[in-house]
Amino acid sequence: MKTEHYRILEKSKITDFLDKLNTISKIAAPVYKGFNNYAFQTIKSAEEVSLKYIPTVIPPKKYFLPTKDSLLEFTVGNELKVEPTVEYENLILFGVHTCDIAGIRCLNMVLSDKPKDTAYLIRKKHITIIGLECNDYCDEFASCAFVGAHLPTTGYDLMFTELEDYFIVHIHSTKGSDIIEKTGLFKPAQTIHMEELKVLREKKSAIFNNEIPTERRYLPDLFDRSFNASIWKELEQKCLSCGNCTAVCPTCYCFDIKENVDLSLQAGERYRVWFSCQLDPFAKVAGGIDFRRERSARQRHRFYRKFRYHIDRYGMVFCTGCGRCSRTCMAGIKLKEVLTSLIRESEAKIWRKWL
Amino acid sequence: MAKVVIKDSPYNLKKAKILDIKPLTEKEKLFKLVFEDKTWLDFEPGQFIMVSLMGIGEIPVSVCSSPLNRHYFEICVRAVGKVTNSLHKLNVGDIIGVRGPYGNGFPIKIIEGHDLLIIAGGLGLAPLRSLILYAIDNRRDFGEIHILFGCKTPGELLFEEEIEEWSKRLDIHFACTVDRADPDWKGNVGLITSLIPGVDLDPANTYAAVVGPPVMYKFVIKELLAKGLPVDQILLSFERHMKCGMGKCGRCQIQNLYCCKDGPVFTFKEIMDMAEAL
Numbered sequence A: 001m002k003t004e005h006y007r008i009l010e011k012s013k014i015t016d017f018l019d020k021l022n023t024i025s026k027i028a029a030p031v032y033k034g035f036n037n038y039a040f041q042t043i044k045s046a047e048e049v050s051l052k053y054i055p056t057v058i059p060p061k062k063y064f065l066p067t068k069d070s071l072l073e074f075t076v077g078n079e080l081k082v083e084p085t086v087e088y089e090n091l092i093l094f095g096v097h098t099c100d101i102a103g104i105r106c107l108n109m110v111l112s113d114k115p116k117d118t119a120y121l122i123r124k125k126h127i128t129i130i131g132l133e134c135n136d137y138c139d140e141f142a143s144c145a146f147v148g149a150h151l152p153t154t155g156y157d158l159m160f161t162e163l164e165d166y167f168i169v170h171i172h173s174t175k176g177s178d179i180i181e182k183t184g185l186f187k188p189a190q191t192i193h194m195e196e197l198k199v200l201r202e203k204k205s206a207i208f209n210n211e212i213p214t215e216r217r218y219l220p221d222l223f224d225r226s227f228n229a230s231i232w233k234e235l236e237q238k239c240l241s242c243g244n245c246t247a248v249c250p251t252c253y254c255f256d257i258k259e260n261v262d263l264s265l266q267a268g269e270r271y272r273v274w275f276s277c278q279l280d281p282f283a284k285v286a287g288g289i290d291f292r293r294e295r296s297a298r299q300r301h302r303f304y305r306k307f308r309y310h311i312d313r314y315g316m317v318f319c320t321g322c323g324r325c326s327r328t329c330m331a332g333i334k335l336k337e338v339l340t341s342l343i344r345e346s347e348a349k350i351w352r353k354w355l
Numbered sequence B: 001m002a003k004v005v006i007k008d009s010p011y012n013l014k015k016a017k018i019l020d021i022k023p024l025t026e027k028e029k030l031f032k033l034v035f036e037d038k039t040w041l042d043f044e045p046g047q048f049i050m051v052s053l054m055g056i057g058e059i060p061v062s063v064c065s066s067p068l069n070r071h072y073f074e075i076c077v078r079a080v081g082k083v084t085n086s087l088h089k090l091n092v093g094d095i096i097g098v099r100g101p102y103g104n105g106f107p108i109k110i111i112e113g114h115d116l117l118i119i120a121g122g123l124g125l126a127p128l129r130s131l132i133l134y135a136i137d138n139r140r141d142f143g144e145i146h147i148l149f150g151c152k153t154p155g156e157l158l159f160e161e162e163i164e165e166w167s168k169r170l171d172i173h174f175a176c177t178v179d180r181a182d183p184d185w186k187g188n189v190g191l192i193t194s195l196i197p198g199v200d201l202d203p204a205n206t207y208a209a210v211v212g213p214p215v216m217y218k219f220v221i222k223e224l225l226a227k228g229l230p231v232d233q234i235l236l237s238f239e240r241h242m243k244c245g246m247g248k249c250g251r252c253q254i255q256n257l258y259c260c261k262d263g264p265v266f267t268f269k270e271i272m273d274m275a276e277a278l
């Protein structure tokens, strides 16, 4: 922690900061929508922003991978003309929790893997990320400490951490330091501030305890032993196959590709839309064959994509512990409970082997 | 919102012109294609391309011509739905969109030097035709070549003229069967599995390439194992729902494998312990 990489913003100046930021670029930030729901949306003034919020219903992935994303525009007519396009804008995301930053890092991993998703990379380049550290749990659904997403690591331009009567701000990129300069409201950090940050992090390590009764490094082993676990069969009875859990997940990115033709039938676009492995047509092939017909197989697939498959492919756990899937599930399926059940069952098996 | 054209988008298409259309059966047509910019489709047998009809959709289709043919490439399409039926309505001279090739194809460099056993069920002959034509073009690099082909009825025989030619060649062992014969049919009747026991194989030195409808695999594999073929010398090509072809959309995933990127060709060894594969 180098003091020169930190700045101080007095709490009383946060509205000034946001309003100034709004004159530099469009800002999206968490806004309260009622019934304990929050949403990332573009703001007109600082008053709209909720600094204390539980994860928004839809994660900020919607700015990187819009629900509907045009891939090509075409005209048919006399000559076929095809143009791949991308729509993007300069946008500052303010107040992104560390779990959602972890989610964006997962998307980066997949979409910059070869062949690169050019549209995603262009859009990403125009987005600035200002993080906001959580000093305490949002609610009981979170499991961010298990995956290590409760602390800022990388993936942001600036990181705001709330202390007594000020924010200490970590500058992680020139994009970030430009904002510090342009808004002109920040003071240099001093040793005392750094010490208070250290105290906070110590306090946090007492609050954020691994929420799952195992360690992250045992995940591959646990999942390798759990393909036929009984919990999957239980989920068969519970899950409604609504696909909400995947829509709200910051690391779910599967999509369908569709097309629109205008009324002249001469021009149109091809676009992708979010899609879910929980839904029926997802994996069906000609002849109506579906290799994951049962809901249990689909739920298992979701969990393996979060906790097993992508560890081999990308070296990362694809769950950020944000808790959204558990918060949104109408059938009351809870990620923490599913993981705990897997652990209990596989422990019981191991014990039986020893006895 | 600003909008820019991204020519290097992986979703960009190349325009391909239809040089010729040949009906093979009631439901299958063979399309001869060439890129408008005169470039060559550089692919391996078993790889597929994404074929686009603008405003209708985009589908994965295997290339079925020889990879050594520099003048054109071919696809064989069965009319089953929206895009495939629309393709069947096109005429010579029409333009379609193509991107690819995608997937891994058959490991020809590994197969070379060994005997090759081709087992094709129905439309599975399309991707295998590319491998057969390659092997014929490089005949001296392969050992014995056996081709087993099965389809439901004599009316569904694909590439009839070529089959005729293959069956006459001295350097190929060819056998064909139909599930249900008609009065004119003089060949074998029965499932494709019934042909396997009769093949004179040197199992340790043979690679089997199997493509067909999903139901076929389990039974064929059982016969091949009974013949003593090693699990890593049985090559299978899988069909899954595919949208991107690049390991992103998630549609084609079999556990940790993306059929479009890690496949569509897998060895039996890779998938034998995998639920959801067969």
Ligand SMILES: Cc1cc2nc3c(=O)[nH]c(=O)nc-3n(C[C@H](O)[C@H](O)[C@H](O)COP(=O)(O)OP(=O)(O)OC[C@H]3O[C@@H](n4cnc5c(N)ncnc54)[C@H](O)[C@@H]3O)c2cc1C
Binding pocket: A284, A285, A286, A287, A288, A289, B048, B057, B058, B059, B060, B061, B062, B063, B075, B076, B077, B078, B079, B080, B081, B082, B083, B084, B085, B123, B126, B127, B238, B239, B240, B241, B242, B243, B264
């Ligand atoms: C690697 C690969 C190679 C293939 N090679 C050939 C080939 O050489 N010749 C050939 O005729 N067909 C081939 N197919 C199958 C072909 O892609 C489907 O028949 C085609 O996508 C159906 O599209 P449609 O619009 O006509 O049908 P639709 O009206 O969309 O639907 C008809 C049926 O096809 C299934 N289907 C739709 N889209 C896809 C898709 N993208 N992938 C798989 N299934 C789909 C649907 O679930 C439905 O059951 C191949 C498929 C794969 C995955």
Ligand code: SF4
Binding pocket: A245, A248, A249, A250, A251, A306, A318, A319, A320, A321, A322, A323, A324, A325, A326, A335
């Ligand atoms: S699986 Fe659930 S807890 Fe994990 S990142 Fe997705 S929505 Fe959040």
Ligand code: SF4
Binding pocket: A238, A239, A240, A241, A242, A243, A244, A245, A246, A278, A325, A328, A329, A330, A331, A332, A333
């Ligand atoms: S949100 Fe719940 S009910 Fe809906 S698909 Fe996901 S697990 Fe099933």
Ligand code: FES
Binding pocket: B241, B242, B243, B244, B245, B246, B247, B248, B249, B250, B251, B252, B253, B258, B259, B260, B261
């Ligand atoms: S087709 Fe999209 S991941 Fe394979």
